[in-house]
Amino acid sequence: MPPLASAKSQTKSPTSKRSGAAKGNFQAGLQFYSLKSSAVALLLWLSFATACSTIATFDQVAYDKATGAKAEALALMDKATDSYGAHLKEIEAVSLTIDKAYEYDRGRALNTVTVQQWEVLRDPNRNLFGGFLRRWHDKGSLKVDYITEKKPDIAEAFDQITGLEIGKRKAN
Numbered sequence: 001m002p003p004l005a006s007a008k009s010q011t012k013s014p015t016s017k018r019s020g021a022a023k024g025n026f027q028a029g030l031q032f033y034s035l036k037s038s039a040v041a042l043l044l045w046l047s048f049a050t051a052c053s054t055i056a057t058f059d060q061v062a063y064d065k066a067t068g069a070k071a072e073a074l075a076l077m078d079k080a081t082d083s084y085g086a087h088l089k090e091i092e093a094v095s096l097t098i099d100k101a102y103e104y105d106r107g108r109a110l111n112t113v114t115v116q117q118w119e120v121l122r123d124p125n126r127n128l129f130g131g132f133l134r135r136w137h138d139k140g141s142l143k144v145d146y147i148t149e150k151k152p153d154i155a156e157a158f159d160q161i162t163g164l165e166i167g168k169r170k171a172n
Contacts, residue, residue, distance in 0.1 A: 056111040057171040063162060065101035070158035072097050073129055077151055080132070080142040091133060098122060098129065114164055121157045128157050 072094045079087050102118040105111050120126055124134040132150055136142050 054110065055113065055168060056108050058165060058168040059108065062101070062105055062108065062114075063165045065097075065104055066158060066162045066165065069094075069098045069101045070155065070162070073158070074151060074155060077132065077147055077154065080136045080147050081144055083141050084136050085140075091136075095133070114161060117157070117161045117164065121154075121161070127153065129154050 076087070076090055076094045079090065084091070098118075098121070102115070102122060105114045105118060108114075121128045122130045124130040127150075132154065135146075
Protein backbone atom coordinates (compact mmCIF):
# COMPACT_ATOMS: atom_id res chain seq x y z
CA MET A 1 0.00 0.00 0.00
CA PRO A 2 1.41 3.35 -1.00
CA PRO A 3 1.93 5.94 1.67
CA LEU A 4 -0.93 8.30 2.21
CA ALA A 5 1.08 11.38 1.26
CA SER A 6 1.97 10.06 -2.18
CA ALA A 7 -1.65 9.17 -2.87
CA LYS A 8 -2.67 12.69 -2.12
CA SER A 9 0.01 14.12 -4.35
CA GLN A 10 -1.17 12.00 -7.27
CA THR A 11 -4.76 13.14 -7.07
CA LYS A 12 -5.51 16.64 -8.31
CA SER A 13 -8.50 18.59 -7.38
CA PRO A 14 -10.64 20.03 -10.15
CA THR A 15 -9.82 23.56 -8.93
CA SER A 16 -6.03 23.24 -9.06
CA LYS A 17 -5.84 24.51 -12.66
CA ARG A 18 -8.21 27.37 -11.89
CA SER A 19 -6.36 28.39 -8.77
CA GLY A 20 -3.13 28.72 -10.78
CA ALA A 21 -4.86 30.87 -13.40
CA ALA A 22 -6.61 32.87 -10.71
CA LYS A 23 -3.30 33.35 -8.95
CA GLY A 24 -1.72 34.71 -12.13
CA ASN A 25 -4.64 37.08 -12.67
CA PHE A 26 -4.46 38.17 -9.08
CA GLN A 27 -0.73 38.93 -9.38
CA ALA A 28 -1.27 40.87 -12.59
CA GLY A 29 -4.07 42.81 -10.95
CA LEU A 30 -1.89 43.45 -7.94
CA GLN A 31 0.92 44.80 -10.14
CA PHE A 32 -1.56 47.08 -11.92
CA TYR A 33 -3.01 48.24 -8.60
CA SER A 34 0.48 48.86 -7.20
CA LEU A 35 1.47 50.86 -10.28
CA LYS A 36 -1.81 52.80 -10.20
CA SER A 37 -1.52 53.61 -6.48
CA SER A 38 2.10 54.69 -6.94
CA ALA A 39 1.09 57.04 -9.74
CA VAL A 40 -1.72 58.49 -7.63
CA ALA A 41 0.63 58.94 -4.67
CA LEU A 42 3.17 60.70 -6.88
CA LEU A 43 0.54 63.05 -8.30
CA LEU A 44 -0.75 63.87 -4.82
CA TRP A 45 2.75 64.56 -3.56
CA LEU A 46 3.57 66.80 -6.54
CA SER A 47 0.37 68.77 -6.18
CA PHE A 48 0.97 69.18 -2.47
CA ALA A 49 4.58 70.23 -2.96
CA THR A 50 3.76 72.83 -5.59
CA ALA A 51 0.28 74.09 -4.77
CA CYS A 52 -0.04 73.71 -1.03
CA SER A 53 2.87 75.75 0.24
CA THR A 54 2.52 76.71 3.87
CA ILE A 55 4.69 79.82 3.66
CA ALA A 56 5.05 82.66 1.19
CA THR A 57 7.79 82.61 -1.42
CA PHE A 58 10.83 84.88 -1.23
CA ASP A 59 10.08 88.52 -1.96
CA GLN A 60 12.97 90.90 -2.68
CA VAL A 61 10.86 93.96 -1.83
CA ALA A 62 10.01 92.54 1.61
CA TYR A 63 13.68 91.76 2.21
CA ASP A 64 14.75 95.27 1.15
CA LYS A 65 12.11 96.89 3.36
CA ALA A 66 13.22 94.85 6.38
CA THR A 67 16.94 95.52 5.91
CA GLY A 68 16.30 99.23 5.37
CA ALA A 69 14.11 99.42 8.47
CA LYS A 70 16.81 97.68 10.51
CA ALA A 71 19.48 100.17 9.45
CA GLU A 72 17.23 103.14 10.22
CA ALA A 73 16.09 101.75 13.58
CA LEU A 74 19.61 101.01 14.81
CA ALA A 75 20.84 104.45 13.72
CA LEU A 76 17.94 106.09 15.53
CA MET A 77 18.66 104.14 18.71
CA ASP A 78 22.09 105.79 18.93
CA LYS A 79 20.31 109.15 19.27
CA ALA A 80 18.27 108.08 22.29
CA THR A 81 20.80 109.70 24.65
CA ASP A 82 19.25 112.98 23.50
CA SER A 83 15.72 114.06 24.35
CA TYR A 84 12.85 112.22 22.68
CA GLY A 85 11.31 115.51 21.55
CA ALA A 86 14.50 116.57 19.77
CA HIS A 87 14.21 113.56 17.45
CA LEU A 88 10.44 113.35 17.06
CA LYS A 89 10.48 113.71 13.26
CA GLU A 90 13.15 111.00 12.93
CA ILE A 91 11.23 108.72 15.31
CA GLU A 92 8.07 109.19 13.26
CA ALA A 93 9.96 108.57 10.01
CA VAL A 94 11.57 105.33 11.25
CA SER A 95 8.29 104.19 12.77
CA LEU A 96 6.61 104.81 9.43
CA THR A 97 9.32 102.82 7.61
CA ILE A 98 8.74 99.89 9.98
CA ASP A 99 4.96 100.22 9.64
CA LYS A 100 5.27 100.14 5.83
CA ALA A 101 7.39 96.99 5.97
CA TYR A 102 4.88 95.40 8.34
CA GLU A 103 1.90 96.35 6.17
CA TYR A 104 3.64 95.08 3.05
CA ASP A 105 4.26 91.70 4.66
CA ARG A 106 0.77 91.64 6.14
CA GLY A 107 -0.68 91.95 2.64
CA ARG A 108 1.18 88.88 1.37
CA ALA A 109 -0.53 85.49 1.42
CA LEU A 110 0.87 82.70 3.61
CA ASN A 111 3.03 85.13 5.57
CA THR A 112 1.66 84.69 9.09
CA VAL A 113 4.99 83.92 10.77
CA THR A 114 6.70 87.02 9.38
CA VAL A 115 3.72 89.20 10.32
CA GLN A 116 3.87 87.85 13.87
CA GLN A 117 7.57 88.68 14.04
CA TRP A 118 6.85 92.26 12.94
CA GLU A 119 4.09 92.53 15.55
CA VAL A 120 6.45 91.48 18.35
CA LEU A 121 9.14 93.89 17.11
CA ARG A 122 6.69 96.83 16.96
CA ASP A 123 4.75 96.13 20.18
CA PRO A 124 5.31 98.95 22.73
CA ASN A 125 4.58 96.48 25.56
CA ARG A 126 7.42 94.18 24.54
CA ASN A 127 11.18 94.58 24.89
CA LEU A 128 12.08 95.18 21.26
CA PHE A 129 11.85 98.31 19.11
CA GLY A 130 8.33 99.34 20.12
CA GLY A 131 9.24 98.96 23.79
CA PHE A 132 12.48 100.85 23.25
CA LEU A 133 10.57 103.80 21.76
CA ARG A 134 8.04 103.72 24.60
CA ARG A 135 10.79 103.74 27.20
CA TRP A 136 12.58 106.59 25.41
CA HIS A 137 9.32 108.54 25.33
CA ASP A 138 8.57 107.86 29.00
CA LYS A 139 12.08 108.65 30.29
CA GLY A 140 12.86 111.52 27.91
CA SER A 141 16.35 110.15 27.18
CA LEU A 142 18.16 106.86 27.70
CA LYS A 143 21.56 105.87 29.07
CA VAL A 144 24.28 104.62 26.74
CA ASP A 145 24.51 101.32 28.64
CA TYR A 146 20.81 100.60 28.07
CA ILE A 147 21.06 101.45 24.36
CA THR A 148 24.16 99.25 24.03
CA GLU A 149 22.31 96.41 25.75
CA LYS A 150 19.16 96.67 23.59
CA LYS A 151 20.72 97.13 20.14
CA PRO A 152 21.84 93.49 19.70
CA ASP A 153 18.37 92.24 20.73
CA ILE A 154 16.62 94.52 18.27
CA ALA A 155 19.17 93.77 15.53
CA GLU A 156 18.56 90.05 16.11
CA ALA A 157 14.79 90.52 15.79
CA PHE A 158 15.29 92.21 12.42
CA ASP A 159 17.75 89.46 11.43
CA GLN A 160 15.13 86.84 12.21
CA ILE A 161 12.69 88.58 9.88
CA THR A 162 15.23 88.87 7.06
CA GLY A 163 16.54 85.36 7.73
CA LEU A 164 13.06 83.94 7.38
CA GLU A 165 12.61 85.83 4.13
CA ILE A 166 15.92 84.59 2.73
CA GLY A 167 15.00 81.03 3.70
CA LYS A 168 11.80 81.08 1.65
CA ARG A 169 11.92 79.33 -1.70
CA LYS A 170 12.17 81.46 -4.79
CA ALA A 171 9.03 81.81 -6.90
CA ASN A 172 9.11 79.98 -10.23
